[in-house]
Amino acid sequence: MATRPPHRPPLVQSPSLLLLLLLLVHPFLSAATPSITTKAVPRLPGFSGPLPFSLETGYVALDDGVRLFYYFIQSERDPAEDPVLLWLTGGPGCSALSGLVYEIGPFYFDFHGYTGGLPTLLYKPASWTKVSNVIFVDAPAGTGFSYATGDKRTIPSDTIAIQQLHVFLETWFGEHPQFLSNPLYISGDSYSGIIIPSLAMKIAKGIEVGDERLINLKGVIAGNPLTDTTTAFNARIPFLHGMGIIPDEIYEAAREGCGGEYRWPSNSHCANSLQDIQECMRGLNDVHVLEKICPEYPSLALQKQPTSQDHGRRRLTESAVSSLCRNATYFLSELWTNDEAVRESLAIHKETVPSWLRCDFNLPYTYEISSTVDDHLALITKGYRAMIYSGDHDSKVSYVDTQAWIRRLNLPITDRWRPWHLDDQIVGYTRTYSNNLTYATVKGAGHTAPEYMPRECLAMIDRWLSGQPL
Numbered sequence: 001m002a003t004r005p006p007h008r009p010p011l012v013q014s015p016s017l018l019l020l021l022l023l024l025v026h027p028f029l030s031a032a033t034p035s036i037t038t039k040a041v042p043r044l045p046g047f048s049g050p051l052p053f054s055l056e057t058g059y060v061a062l063d064d065g066v067r068l069f070y071y072f073i074q075s076e077r078d079p080a081e082d083p084v085l086l087w088l089t090g091g092p093g094c095s096a097l098s099g100l101v102y103e104i105g106p107f108y109f110d111f112h113g114y115t116g117g118l119p120t121l122l123y124k125p126a127s128w129t130k131v132s133n134v135i136f137v138d139a140p141a142g143t144g145f146s147y148a149t150g151d152k153r154t155i156p157s158d159t160i161a162i163q164q165l166h167v168f169l170e171t172w173f174g175e176h177p178q179f180l181s182n183p184l185y186i187s188g189d190s191y192s193g194i195i196i197p198s199l200a201m202k203i204a205k206g207i208e209v210g211d212e213r214l215i216n217l218k219g220v221i222a223g224n225p226l227t228d229t230t231t232a233f234n235a236r237i238p239f240l241h242g243m244g245i246i247p248d249e250i251y252e253a254a255r256e257g258c259g260g261e262y263r264w265p266s267n268s269h270c271a272n273s274l275q276d277i278q279e280c281m282r283g284l285n286d287v288h289v290l291e292k293i294c295p296e297y298p299s300l301a302l303q304k305q306p307t308s309q310d311h312g313r314r315r316l317t318e319s320a321v322s323s324l325c326r327n328a329t330y331f332l333s334e335l336w337t338n339d340e341a342v343r344e345s346l347a348i349h350k351e352t353v354p355s356w357l358r359c360d361f362n363l364p365y366t367y368e369i370s371s372t373v374d375d376h377l378a379l380i381t382k383g384y385r386a387m388i389y390s391g392d393h394d395s396k397v398s399y400v401d402t403q404a405w406i407r408r409l410n411l412p413i414t415d416r417w418r419p420w421h422l423d424d425q426i427v428g429y430t431r432t433y434s435n436n437l438t439y440a441t442v443k444g445a446g447h448t449a450p451e452y453m454p455r456e457c458l459a460m461i462d463r464w465l466s467g468q469p470l
Helices: 015-024 096-104 158-175 192-208 236-242 248-258 268-281 309-321 331-337 340-346 373-381 399-407 454-465
Strands: 035-040 055-061 066-073 084-088 107-109 121-123 133-137 184-189 217-223 385-391 413-422 425-433 437-442
Touching (some): 055 158, 066 158, 084 096, 084 158, 096 107, 107 331, 133 158, 192 373, 217 373, 236 268, 373 385, 385 399, 399 437, 413 454, 437 454
Parallel strands (some): 084 184, 217 385
Antiparallel strands (some): 055 066, 107 121, 413 425
8 A cells, every 4th residue: 555646647748848837836845745545445354255345445645734534435336437425424523434334334333243342244235335436534634533643733623624625535536537527426414514515615616717626526415414503403492392392382482582592592581491491302312302312332442440352342232232222332333443453454544543433522623614505505506416305303403494494595496395205105205496406304314314214315315316306
């Protein structure tokens, strides 16, 4: 595995022209050129036999000391023709592996069969890699296996993440020119709703001024996306009222006293109503209001007891298996990624990430962008496609908020609200707007919809990518 700059055809062939070009850019030669390392991964510890799909891992090294780690899985159908999806997991600070294993990727951990030792990986048929090539990237630095070097490390932010992901894509496609003609979609869920349209707009503006490196951008895909931070929380209250969690009298008192602004009480009447609402919400699983709530099991690195690794695993297993909570399954990802054989197979840089976390919610981060509604409108106006979907039992970024900001776009409706089906069953509802915007709900799903309803979400994205109505 060698470090190399991205593959590009020579721009200048004449020696004299080359010398002139070097003189012109001399002041900028001190900046390092982004580079990429790649490794084909035919097998993975914990998976029986060779992988039934093409997996590549690697790092893109940026000129600011940041190393962004990625997993790339080729389409299992037709990699030469199928779209390329850049998948961004939310957080910020949640690893790409979480999206790969628990949401849209082609394998998952065998939680129910786990008896200790290294977790077993199983093949997942309802993967988006059935119909698309997917790049899963750990971003920003400090997430998953991505890291930053140097003494003066810059705290990541929305704008820094967007800039770094833009360079990441240009570098990745420079090394993989065979995918330049494939349709490109910027996609993800949760907090990446802030990053997705902003990154897509940056690419779109580059295309307009003649940058052809990412010229086949076709649109965006966003699930339960945080889009406007000023409205997302306020929308939780009417959502929970509609779900029967907040009763009529408390909801009406809050609406009258707070005037629709529930983030900060403006008067005592509002404050009292919000306290009543908090009591209704106590103990509620905000990412899926019908599921049990339990703490995600702490990192193995946080275990203080002086015990052998095997004993620690048995203790974790007994604690996790005793609970049927979804979060209790996540600790398997930490067991797997912190195993030395796994790290070697993935070509993880040694001593860069002492303890991998599925989500690091303590990651230092500067929140700068409060709304991306205008970016969505600009992209749609320019002719880019958009697929926005909501797991309809998520209160964190609820369908109430998503439908509200879509209405603010003032787009004509081209296909009225209707159910969409799989196996002759209603699995959600959808509506299509002019300029290629599709909105859909996924019935029974939570915040990360493919995690809850994988078959339904695969059918949804397959139909949409191929241009068929849901």
